[in-house]
Amino acid sequence: MIGIGQATPRDARQRLKILSYHSVTPKARGTKWRVPVARFQAQMQYLVDRAIPVLPLLEAVHRLQASTHPPVAVAITFDDGYLDNYTYALPILQSLCLPATLFVVGDEAWSDRAGPAGDDQTRMGWAHVGEWLRAGIEVGVHGMHHVEMLNMDDEQLEAELVTARRIIAERLGTRPSPIFAYPYALSNSRVREATRAAGYACAVGGSSPRPCSARTDPFDLHRETVYGNTPLWAFSAKADPRWSLPRLLWDVPARRAMSFGRTLLCPAVRRALLNTRSDAHHGDMP
């Protein structure tokens, strides 16, 4: 495996944006962590329409390190195991053949506690998580109790990193992917080293708009959070490493013009079609 310091200039041009989602729900009001289902669908369709490669996170990191990564790619991740991910997001991913990574917590009791998306958001059971695996989507580890790890002693770190992985493997009947998501995206050098020593291949942490590259520490990968109020043009900036100010200046007026055009044209086209059908149906009437 190629180390961080061995990246060539070409490696650094291979860029990965890691998107972070929490809840995907029709009841999206109240907190920025809930993304409306229709908006999520439009975002996934945007990736497909723009032909932006979407990779499972572990594969993307391996490809970055081996210099076989596409020039740009996106990895889609979900934290905290909300049931609405299974109900709404998974079918959309499957219909568009998009891979993703689901991060789950080892302690079942944690599923009774409120997460950032709100306390009325039910979490998945292990049977639901198993369905993600059967759909070919990788499952990573999000700790044992979903607690901040910065000031933990060795024993507590072991529980969050090793015991959590063992419990998840027992519940699912297979080992999770060797990817860890630090709870609350918080880590320090000690936590990162413990994660590496525990046998993980990589870990996701803090939020940043910068893409990851072969130069990024695989145990300090940064993600870009997609919020419930993120419009599509802002999503394009989060998801596409090729995104730039000139593109924004072009995209926003272009999309507004297309939307305006649809608003004007659609009723006219619909009326014309209705008149045609009406003529065909009632053509023999006076």
Ligand SMILES: [Zn+2]
């Ligand atoms: Zn979390």
